[in-house]
Amino acid sequence: MSIFKSLYDYRELLKTSVKKDVGGKYKHSFLGVLWSFVNPLLQIIVYAIIFPLIMRSNIEYYVVFMVCGLIPWNYFSTVINRASFTMIENGNILKKVYFPREILPLSVVTSETITFLISSIIIVGFVLGYGLGITINIVFYPILLFVQFVLLLGISLFVSSITVYFRDLQHFIGVLLQLFFYATPIVYSVESIPENFQWILKYNPMTYIIEGYRDIFYYQTMPEIGTLLIVLVIGILLCVTGYIVFNKLQKKFAEEL
Amino acid sequence: MQKDTENRIIVEHVYKTFDVYLDKANSLKEKLLFWKRNRKETREVLKDINLTIKNGEAVALIGVNGSGKSTLLKLMTKIIYPNKGKITTNGKLTSLLELGAGFHPDFSGRENIYFNASIFGLTKKEIDKRLDQIIEFSELGSYIDNPVRTYSSGMYMRLAFSVAINVDADILLVDEILSVGDQHFQDKCLEKMKELKKEGKTMVFVTHSLGSAKELCDRAVWLHKGNIKMDGKTDEVIEEYLKETT
Numbered sequence: 001m002s003i004f005k006s007l008y009d010y011r012e013l014l015k016t017s018v019k020k021d022v023g024g025k026y027k028h029s030f031l032g033v034l035w036s037f038v039n040p041l042l043q044i045i046v047y048a049i050i051f052p053l054i055m056r057s058n059i060e061y062y063v064v065f066m067v068c069g070l071i072p073w074n075y076f077s078t079v080i081n082r083a084s085f086t087m088i089e090n091g092n093i094l095k096k097v098y099f100p101r102e103i104l105p106l107s108v109v110t111s112e113t114i115t116f117l118i119s120s121i122i123i124v125g126f127v128l129g130y131g132l133g134i135t136i137n138i139v140f141y142p143i144l145l146f147v148q149f150v151l152l153l154g155i156s157l158f159v160s161s162i163t164v165y166f167r168d169l170q171h172f173i174g175v176l177l178q179l180f181f182y183a184t185p186i187v188y189s190v191e192s193i194p195e196n197f198q199w200i201l202k203y204n205p206m207t208y209i210i211e212g213y214r215d216i217f218y219y220q221t222m223p224e225i226g227t228l229l230i231v232l233v234i235g236i237l238l239c240v241t242g243y244i245v246f247n248k249l250q251k252k253f254a255e256e257l
Numbered sequence: 258m259q260k261d262t263e264n265r266i267i268v269e270h271v272y273k274t275f276d277v278y279l280d281k282a283n284s285l286k287e288k289l290l291f292w293k294r295n296r297k298e299t300r301e302v303l304k305d306i307n308l309t310i311k312n313g314e315a316v317a318l319i320g321v322n323g324s325g326k327s328t329l330l331k332l333m334t335k336i337i338y339p340n341k342g343k344i345t346t347n348g349k350l351t352s353l354l355e356l357g358a359g360f361h362p363d364f365s366g367r368e369n370i371y372f373n374a375s376i377f378g379l380t381k382k383e384i385d386k387r388l389d390q391i392i393e394f395s396e397l398g399s400y401i402d403n404p405v406r407t408y409s410s411g412m413y414m415r416l417a418f419s420v421a422i423n424v425d426a427d428i429l430l431v432d433e434i435l436s437v438g439d440q441h442f443q444d445k446c447l448e449k450m451k452e453l454k455k456e457g458k459t460m461v462f463v464t465h466s467l468g469s470a471k472e473l474c475d476r477a478v479w480l481h482k483g484n485i486k487m488d489g490k491t492d493e494v495i496e497e498y499l500k501e502t503t
Contacts, residue, residue, distance in 0.1 A: 012374075012384070098335045099376055
């Protein structure tokens with residue numbers, strides 16, 4: 001369990017790199033932190049106009065329905081994208097200073113989690129704006145966030161270490177994420193998909209997480225704890241195997257970068 | 258694991274080879290398409306190195322370019338790992354291989370002290386305690402609250418060095434960085450190093466400056482083509498080394 005000890009010893013590094021990440025992003029822009037609202041809002045406006053037009057869905061409060069999926073999705077895809085760059089981005093430091101390398105993917109996931117917490121205000125804003133109201137089910141929000149965090153950490157450990165050896169995987173990941181966007185019920189509902197394609201959604205862990213957020217904010221019911229538990233187990237398995245792979249690969253980071 | 262503070266660094270039968278790719282397939286695409294392309298040469302950088310550095314010793318690693326000095330130092334810091342053999346270090350270790358690692362240009366010097374020191378594994382409390390000392394040593398005065406991007410390169414290096422030197426590790430690994438700033442600051446650095454040595458810190462230097470090696474170190478290890486050619490008192494090793502190379 002030396003991994004936990006070394007992470008604890010370097011907790012200040014994790015803290016400062018998260019701070020640098022979240023604070024540094026907007027340090028020089030005119031609107032500052034507001035950008036973390038402007039970007040998704042613009043995206044929401046575009047999607048809210050386009051998708052109802054082409055899909056003719058009869059979902060009530062479509063915008064709220066979509067926002068509940070889109071914001072968690074952005075969190076998911078940004079983390080994976082950034083994790084695939086983080087080692088190369090920090091190559092200079094990796095080559096010169098020793099510190100537990102796991103800090104880097106961990107800090108990507110952590111700082112994006114903070115960004116997600118901030119942009120969750122958007123979800124709440126839409127839910128309130130459309131008069132749906134907030135119910136007690138919001139207590140499940142931290143649980144969902146935790147499940148998603150674990151899942152993302154597992155994936156990030158794989159992605160961040162493998163891209164050091166296969167640089168073009170980054171572009172591939174970008175394309176894959178775009179495909180995944182349509183394989184996840186974000187702009188449509190699970191029911192609207194023909195039966196013979198539903199298996200795709202069924203094997204996609206993000207389906208259950210998005211549905212979970214939707215349950216608490218849009219349908220205002222309890223999320224399905226059983227399926228979330230399965231996702232959590234998958235996440236933990238990914239973390240363990242991801243860590244083993246990461247640990248194997250990290251020994252040559254300094255030479256490969 | 259028993260704590261062995263008598264021997265700070267133990268290097269046992271260490272081999273290190275680098276694969277030198279003549280034509281490297283760096284991407285998945287290239288690896289699939291040109292799988293035959295990966296011609297590589299293996300270069301042995303270190304061959305069966307055995308070295309024990311005791312507590313409180315100041316050791317200079319000398320040798321011509323490409324003799325494996327820096328590689329040995331990097332192995333000690335765990336930036337790279339040996340192919341064969343084992344390296345054990347006891348105690349808190351700091352490497353001054355890179356100055357200003359983790360500096361963010363948009364943040365103030367004060368904030369960057371925290372970023373930089375945290376890379377060396379210091380906690381907030383430990384940094385707080387050293388903050389004044391670091392700022393004083395850097396001689397930056399009121400500039401410390403300006404963003405680092407406004408610094409001159411000399412100021413930048415001074416700040417970076419001040420952080421590194423004040424980390425308070427048991428073992429210091431230094432790679433040719435004593436050429437920071439003007440003469441005044443260099444002298445100050447050298448003084449600080451001597452002071453640290455008196456405090457009983459263990460130090461390993463990689464240097465081409467034989468003068469400062471003589472001044473600081475009581476032991477020198479001469480590396481030649483990946484082997485230890487000579488290991489002994491600084492004066493004697495340097496004398497032999499000069500005979501050979503000139």
